Amino acid sequence: MKRVLHYMRKYWYLYFFGSIALLSSIVLDLFTPMITGTIIDDVIEGGNISIFKGLITGLIGITLGRAVLGYIKEIMFDFAGSNIICGLRQDLFDHIQSLSLGFFDRKNTGELMSRIKDDADRVWEGISFGLMLFIEIIIYFVIATIFMFRISAKLSLLAFITLPFIAYMAILLEKKIGATYEKISEQNATLNTTAQENIAGIRLVKAFARERHEIKKFLAHNEGYYKLNMEQARIWSRFFPSIEMLTNILPILVIVFGGSMVIGEDLTVGTLVKFTGYMNMVIWPMRSFGFLSNLMAEAKASAKKIDKIFVEEPEIKNANKPAKLDKPKGKVEFNNVSLELDGKKVLDDISFKILPSKTLAIMGATGSGKTSIINLLERFYDTTDGEILIDNERINDIELTNLRENISVVMQDVFLFSDTIKENISFGYGDLLANDVIINSAQSAKADDFIEHMEEGYDTVIGERGIGLSGGQKQRISIARALAKECKIIIFDDSTSALDMKTEHKIQKEIDKKDDITKIIVAHRISAVKNADEIIILEDGKIVERGNHDSLIKMKGRYYDTLKEQYEGYAV
Numbered sequence: 003m004k005r006v007l008h009y010m011r012k013y014w015y016l017y018f019f020g021s022i023a024l025l026s027s028i029v030l031d032l033f034t035p036m037i038t039g040t041i042i043d044d045v046i047e048g049g050n051i052s053i054f055k056g057l058i059t060g061l062i063g064i065t066l067g068r069a070v071l072g073y074i075k076e077i078m079f080d081f082a083g084s085n086i087i088c089g090l091r092q093d094l095f096d097h098i099q100s101l102s103l104g105f106f107d108r109k110n111t112g113e114l115m116s117r118i119k120d121d122a123d124r125v126w127e128g129i130s131f132g133l134m135l136f137i138e139i140i141i142y143f144v145i146a147t148i149f150m151f152r153i154s155a156k157l158s159l160l161a162f163i164t165l166p167f168i169a170y171m172a173i174l175l176e177k178k179i180g181a182t183y184e185k186i187s188e189q190n191a192t193l194n195t196t197a198q199e200n201i202a203g204i205r206l207v208k209a210f211a212r213e214r215h216e217i218k219k220f221l222a223h224n225e226g227y228y229k230l231n232m233e234q235a236r237i238w239s240r241f242f243p244s245i246e247m248l249t250n251i252l253p254i255l256v257i258v259f260g261g262s263m264v265i266g267e268d269l270t271v272g273t274l275v276k277f278t279g280y281m282n283m284v285i286w287p288m289r290s291f292g293f294l295s296n297l298m299a300e301a302k303a304s305a306k307k308i309d310k311i312f313v314e315e316p317e318i319k320n321a322n323k324p325a326k327l328d329k330p331k332g333k334v335e336f337n338n339v340s341l342e343l344d345g346k347k348v349l350d351d352i353s354f355k356i357l358p359s360k361t362l363a364i365m366g367a368t369g370s371g372k373t374s375i376i377n378l379l380e381r382f383y384d385t386t387d388g389e390i391l392i393d394n395e396r397i398n399d400i401e402l403t404n405l406r407e408n409i410s411v412v413m414q415d416v417f418l419f420s421d422t423i424k425e426n427i428s429f430g431y432g433d434l435l436a437n438d439v440i441i442n443s444a445q446s447a448k449a450d451d452f453i454e455h456m457e458e459g460y461d462t463v464i465g466e467r468g469i470g471l472s473g474g475q476k477q478r479i480s481i482a483r484a485l486a487k488e489c490k491i492i493i494f495d496d497s498t499s500a501l502d503m504k505t506e507h508k509i510q511k512e513i514d515k516k517d518d519i520t521k522i523i524v525a526h527r528i529s530a531v532k533n534a535d536e537i538i539i540l541e542d543g544k545i546v547e548r549g550n551h552d553s554l555i556k557m558k559g560r561y562y563d564t565l566k567e568q569y570e571g572y573a574v
């Protein structure tokens with residue numbers, strides 16, 4: 003909530019002018035019972051017709067004035083709320099972007115989407131409409147009460163007899179709704195995750211004919227969501243009628259006791275009408291207490307959830323005075339590097355050196371730690387032991403953005419955005435990349451041919467996961483994207499697995515031509531690694547064999563066995 007207050011301070015002037023409009027509107031409204039009372043006492047009973055026109059004009063003026071002020075009030079509070087939530091949502095998104103991969107390992111997409119969208123919306127309702135209602139209620143309540151007491155203290159005390167009960171109920175309601183809403187918000191995140199995962203993985207669901215299973219899973223979460231909402235509705239329906247009843251007692255008390263005061267000539271009819279008018283100004287704030295409590299409880303619970311993300315710190319941080327790679331040469335060194343994730347040793351004492359423009363290939367069974375080496379070089383995680391250097395500079399001392407800007411990677415898991423092919427290749431560097439670079443990269447990645455055959459060529463829009471493209475086509479766009487970045491260090495993480503040998507070979511030849519860049523190739527196929535200057539074989543996070551193609555064959559170890567398996571029946 004503190005964070006929200008910080009944003010609110012920035013737009014204090016909107017709240018200020020909104021509150022002035024609100025106050026002025028209330029002040030105008032306070033004249034209504036006065037005028038009505040005067041019409042009854044002086045015009046109807048007293049027969050003073052001459053003032054009638056003026057009083058009616060006054061009533062019309064109040065109505066028009068309140069409409070204008072009401073507009074100003076609404077627009078100011080809405081404007082403030084929208085600006086604040088836009089800023090808060092943007093900062094939340096920026097903050098999420100700044101967090102390290104470890105955070106994303108722990109959170110799921112649906113939950114984060116709920117925080118950015120639904121929870122931010124709840125806070126928005128609280129700080130715009132909710133806050134306006136709160137200020138309005140307080141001002142109406144205080145001013146109208148003063149007026150009521152000025153008319154008749156006795157009648158006022160009687161009218162307020164139910165007030166402590168209403169206040170007690172509103173507080174209780176806020177607490178109960180707050181607790182339930184926290185659960186609703188959690189369940190909303192789960193529901194979002196289930197829907198998001200199902201839609202993203204719809205091909206898999208259909209391929210395994212698991213629609214019914216998925217529907218059941220969604221139904222279970224949806225039912226949970228429904229039950230929590232029903233629980234909230236039950237709390238609301240338990241409290242709201244009681245608050246209504248208590249506020250409805252007020253007019254009865256006033257009519258009975260006020261009426262007897264009029265009969266006893268302690269009060270005129272006009273004054274009683276005036277008093278009733280002010281009392282109505284107190285009744286609606288009392289009635290709104292419950293609704294407001296509900297609104298604020300939800301906003302508070304959502305703000306708490308958003309805050310939990312804001313307090314997350316990126317685990318991977320810049321050094322105090324980070325260095326920058328200026329015209330990097332591309333030398334990469336791992337010195338006795340180890341990595342532990344979730345208490346499990348993923349890499350153990352890894353050392354290698356790649357000189358500028360040389361190629362290192364990494365092989366090994368699945369789960370042996372190949373991608374982890376890349377994750378460390380990109381500083382997605384920090385080493386548990388040892389150090390990694392680029393151009394003799396410790397990567398922990400290099401500015402994070404600068405480090406990642408200087409390494410290009412073709413990820414194992416291809417991800418394409420729902421955008422044009424051109425945008426997917428240039429990926430954020432659009433204005434900085436010449437068209438030639440994009441086309442050349444696509445040519446080197448052997449993607450140019452199929453792109454040119456598309457009706458809109460490079461301007462063809464593709465789906466979120468490259469719907470409409472084959473696995474190999476997606477991989478080639480992903481390779482083109484990495485090449486277009488034109489870095490001194492390029493990593494290919496199992497990036498040709500979906501390609502046929504012929505295309506893979508063609509791409510390799512293109513990549514080999516780029517003899518001024520350092521390459522790290524992770525692959526399972528001998529054909530993809532055999533030209534590397536050094537090949538390392540990993541097993542359970544350790545290097546168990548190293549050398550070049552020829553020396554590894556001579557060694558007749560794991561590499562040789564793999565070669566035999568892959569080329570069985572062919573002359574090697």
Ligand SMILES: Nc1ncnc2c1ncn2[C@@H]1O[C@H](COP(=O)(O)OP(=O)(O)OP(=O)(O)O)[C@@H](O)[C@H]1O
Pocket residue numbers: 107343344346348366367368369370371372373374375414
């Ligand atoms: N974020 C993580 N948290 C915990 N353990 C992890 C994490 N990422 C990877 N691991 C574990 O680290 C080990 C190495 O994973 P890694 O992805 O580096 O293997 P790999 O050799 O690239 O496998 P593949 O060839 O299947 O891609 C695996 O046992 C994996 O379960």
